[in-house]
Amino acid sequence: MQVKRTPKTYDVCIIGSGASGGTAAKVLTEGGLSVALLEAGPPVVPETDYKEHVWPYELPHRGAGVGGRARQGLEDEFLAPNGAWEIEGEPYVSAPGSKFRWFRSRIVGGRTNHWGRIALRMAPVDFKVRSHDGMGDDWPLTYDDVAPYYDKVESYIGVFGTKENISSAPDGIFLPPPKPRCTETIIKKACDHLNILCIPSRLAILTQPHNGRAACHYCAQCGRGCITASNFSSSQVMIPPAQKTGRLALITGAMARELVVGKDGKVESVSYIDKATREEKRIHARAFIVAASTCESARLLLNSKSNLFPDGLANSSGVVGRNLMDTVGSNGGGYFPQLEKMPPHNHDGVGGMHMYLPWWKFDRKNDFLRGYHTEFGGGRGMPGVGEFDGLCNKFEGYGSALKQECKKKYGAYIGFSGRGEMIPNENCYCEIDPAAVDQWGIPVLRFHWKWSDNEIKMAKDMQETYREIVEAAGGIYLTSTKPDGSHPYGIADGGVIIHEVGTVRMGEHPATSALNQYCQAHDVKNLFVTDGASFVTNADKNPTLTIMALTWRASDYLLDQAKKGNL
Amino acid sequence: MPISRRDILKSLTFTAITGSVLRVIPLEAAEYAHRMVRAEKAAAENQAYAPKFFSAHAYKTLQSLCQTIIPSDDDAKGAVEAGAPEFIDLITSENKEYQVSLGGGLMWLDNTCLDRYGSAYLDCTPAQQKEILDLIAYKKNAKQDPSLGQGIEFFAFLRKLTADGFFTSEIGIAYLGYIGNTFVREFPGCPPVPEA
Numbered sequence: 001m002q003v004k005r006t007p008k009t010y011d012v013c014i015i016g017s018g019a020s021g022g023t024a025a026k027v028l029t030e031g032g033l034s035v036a037l038l039e040a041g042p043p044v045v046p047e048t049d050y051k052e053h054v055w056p057y058e059l060p061h062r063g064a065g066v067g068g069r070a071r072q073g074l075e076d077e078f079l080a081p082n083g084a085w086e087i088e089g090e091p092y093v094s095a096p097g098s099k100f101r102w103f104r105s106r107i108v109g110g111r112t113n114h115w116g117r118i119a120l121r122m123a124p125v126d127f128k129v130r131s132h133d134g135m136g137d138d139w140p141l142t143y144d145d146v147a148p149y150y151d152k153v154e155s156y157i158g159v160f161g162t163k164e165n166i167s168s169a170p171d172g173i174f175l176p177p178p179k180p181r182c183t184e185t186i187i188k189k190a191c192d193h194l195n196i197l198c199i200p201s202r203l204a205i206l207t208q209p210h211n212g213r214a215a216c217h218y219c220a221q222c223g224r225g226c227i228t229a230s231n232f233s234s235s236q237v238m239i240p241p242a243q244k245t246g247r248l249a250l251i252t253g254a255m256a257r258e259l260v261v262g263k264d265g266k267v268e269s270v271s272y273i274d275k276a277t278r279e280e281k282r283i284h285a286r287a288f289i290v291a292a293s294t295c296e297s298a299r300l301l302l303n304s305k306s307n308l309f310p311d312g313l314a315n316s317s318g319v320v321g322r323n324l325m326d327t328v329g330s331n332g333g334g335y336f337p338q339l340e341k342m343p344p345h346n347h348d349g350v351g352g353m354h355m356y357l358p359w360w361k362f363d364r365k366n367d368f369l370r371g372y373h374t375e376f377g378g379g380r381g382m383p384g385v386g387e388f389d390g391l392c393n394k395f396e397g398y399g400s401a402l403k404q405e406c407k408k409k410y411g412a413y414i415g416f417s418g419r420g421e422m423i424p425n426e427n428c429y430c431e432i433d434p435a436a437v438d439q440w441g442i443p444v445l446r447f448h449w450k451w452s453d454n455e456i457k458m459a460k461d462m463q464e465t466y467r468e469i470v471e472a473a474g475g476i477y478l479t480s481t482k483p484d485g486s487h488p489y490g491i492a493d494g495g496v497i498i499h500e501v502g503t504v505r506m507g508e509h510p511a512t513s514a515l516n517q518y519c520q521a522h523d524v525k526n527l528f529v530t531d532g533a534s535f536v537t538n539a540d541k542n543p544t545l546t547i548m549a550l551t552w553r554a555s556d557y558l559l560d561q562a563k564k565g566n567l
Numbered sequence: 568m569p570i571s572r573r574d575i576l577k578s579l580t581f582t583a584i585t586g587s588v589l590r591v592i593p594l595e596a597a598e599y600a601h602r603m604v605r606a607e608k609a610a611a612e613n614q615a616y617a618p619k620f621f622s623a624h625a626y627k628t629l630q631s632l633c634q635t636i637i638p639s640d641d642d643a644k645g646a647v648e649a650g651a652p653e654f655i656d657l658i659t660s661e662n663k664e665y666q667v668s669l670g671g672g673l674m675w676l677d678n679t680c681l682d683r684y685g686s687a688y689l690d691c692t693p694a695q696q697k698e699i700l701d702l703i704a705y706k707k708n709a710k711q712d713p714s715l716g717q718g719i720e721f722f723a724f725l726r727k728l729t730a731d732g733f734f735t736s737e738i739g740i741a742y743l744g745y746i747g748n749t750f751v752r753e754f755p756g757c758p759p760v761p762e763a
């Protein structure tokens with residue numbers, strides 16, 4: 001088969017169009033560089049792809065999806081498109097004894113089309129954990145290095161929140177927060193009583209018109225994608241301004257297979273499969289930014305073997321694929337009789353929590369290292385598939401009594417989700433599976449996963465805390481977990497929280513890290529890895545805001561290098 | 568030229584961002600556009616339903632069970648009017664496991680009714696139907712009579728799917744009193760919360 005070449009050489013080729021790739025595309029094209037942006041999936045068309053404002057009864061499957069997929073724990077039919085735990089023809093493997101789940105989005109904008117919009121800054125201590133408690137590693141940069149870029153990202157995308165001066169949850173540049181919902185006023189009161197911090201959340205959703213985008217209209221459906229672009233997605237907020245410069249070539253349906261290195265040891269092209277024709281094509285550029293998502297980026301480097309780089313590209317340290325982390329997650333929920341008495345009212349709000357619990361026990365010694373924040377929600381949301389499963393199991397029976405019981409208890413539940421920091425360990429990593437390929441012929445990833453005791457103790461603390469809060473609020477805690485078994489204290493399987501990071505980590509020393517503080521490969525000067533793969537640790541802060549700040553910083557550095565003629 | 572849905576949506580998504588004519592999107596324009604989307608989706612339905620998976624007899628039994636699980640009563644219409652049987656048939660037609668558990672479950676019910684009463688479920692008297700359903704509607708009954716186990720499992724699953732079908736319908740959502748899926752300029756916050 002003939003390999004086709006695109007004769008043009010771009011200044012930069014970016015692989016992946018999500019939070020990181022979109023940010024890089026905006027900053028670099030506005031800085032004057034020509035950019036080719038490769039995306040493995042199709043373009044996104046909000047007006048037809050997003051199911052915002054659709055009622056469940058307007059869909060034949062009512063939101064359950066084909067064959068009732070949503071009931072099997074697979075994706076909700078309403079979710080913004082092309083996100084999936086399993087993609088046909090593109091498998092991944094869990095090693096024996098390991099359970100890891102990988103959520104991938106093959107579409108322009110990637111997972112930012114549906115993400116939770118939770119935009120939390122890492123705290124100063126989060127960058128220096130080893131200095132603080134001796135575990136994991138310090139980042140090769142400080143909070144002060146990143147802070148100006150948090151400012152830039154927040155100012156541009158729009159994040160609501162409030163100034164609180166809490167050391168574990170640094171303030172940012174915020175739009176005003178929305179008013180609390182009933183569920184939130186109840187929990188806030190209980191937390192105040194228990195001396196647990198409960199503050200307005202920080203979400204990338206516009207409570208005012210911002211940079212030409214409309215304010216939120218409070219339909220609570222951010223996860224479906226927002227037709228008015230009132231929340232942040234790369235596809236609607238980063239890529240359009242890049243396109244406007246006229247310097248962006250967006251190439252969809254392009255599955256990157258290998259980064260091809262020249263004799264000088266620099267990457268000269270990326271070889272990709274054009275999914276529409278199944279042909280192999282190449283893009284040439286002076287610099288490459290890999291932003292394909294944490295594990296996909298590691299996969300691309302590991303699959304880019306050459307005589308110069310026999311263990312994969314940028315992997316002389318052997319760290320690529322290692323240091324894989326997710327967030328520690330455990331959920332709990334309660335029933336609140338006072339909510340039964342609430343009159344019907346609009347409880348929608350934004351598509352996410354209006355308040356949350358930042359880590360509050362940073363000032364004392366705990367049974368575990370590091371911390372977690374807590375997201376919570378419930379109340380009178382749009383009814384959905386599976387909503388009454390728990391009640392049906394408990395109440396049993398049938399007839400008008402069952403019908404009335406559902407109405408009575410509707411909206412009277414609040415759920416809590418702990419989101420904690422995992423300490424990286426040697427048992428958690430991904431590698432190329434020795435046998436399997438995907439339908440494009442590209443070797444696939446095999447995952448290894450094991451939680452350590454610290455994470456399990458953290459999950460225990462989450463369960464105890466949520467019981468305490470629910471009971472203090474006059475509710476009944478309904479979750480029961482076991483200290484052992486496959487999910488001790490309800491800890492979620494690896495990957496399930498969809499915060500995987502760390503597989504191409506940055507660091508000061510080329511022997512123990514793959515990238516420098518600008519996400520530039522130690523081994524290959526024209527190669528950058530800017531997504532969550534670059535993370536050294538995985539603080540209890542959802543990674544997206546930090547991914548964008550680090551990408552913006554790396555892009556500024558790349559622009560500066562280009563000006564100096566170093567591309 | 569009349570303005571099309573596409574025009575409006577385009578102006579909502581792209582021109583606003585790239586900073587041309589429409590700097591701030593009026594809420595009314597957004598609402599109008601969304602209504603048009605909804606109308607188009609609704610127009611695609613509205614046709615009589617022919618079962619995709621269940622036989623005519625099984626589907627009739629399914630309808631009868633849905634009606635019994637969430638009946639039409641003085642408060643609101645029930646699961647059949649809400650389209651629960653259609654919904655259950657559709658997802659079952661696409662799911663091999665459901666075909667076994669629900670298709671097999673309906674046959675278990677008929678077989679059991681034949682053994683006990685000499686007729687299939689639909690041909691039983693209302694008292695007989697109530698008797699068997701009262702047996703399979705509660706897990707605890709399997710302790711006394713393990714032969715009910717399969718029926719209990721089946722009924723528990725069908726109850727959940729019926730609730731799904733009912734409470735995701737226009738009738739069910741109105742019955743619950745959900746208010747939302749709307750466009751508001753400002754989130755109103757919480758009405759006074761009664762004490763626990």
